[in-house]
Amino acid sequence: MKGVQKFTKEYLEYCKSLKLEEIVQFIDDFQKLYYQANSQSNSKSKSKLISIKIPQYLLNSFRTKAKLMGIPYQTLIKRLMEEWLIKSG
16 A cells, blocks of 8 residues: 655645756656665665764764664664655655
8 A cells, every 4th residue: 555645835835946957856866765775686876975063962872872773873874864755755
């Protein structure tokens, strides 16, 4: 059974303002994410090094919880990002 996608009025208004290039980029990114998440192979895709400021207490707590779960914290961040993207449509 497939879920029903629901959009807020604000999101639909935002979508109306997108340029064609932005729509194409979104679709391309979504396809890559969808096929990677549903692929049977564990082939690694290219990753991009980023820099982000996170409060020290939050990072320490996140690292500790990830360690207790037996998951490298950066892997957990990526997993949570993918789950959020899939859930938020």
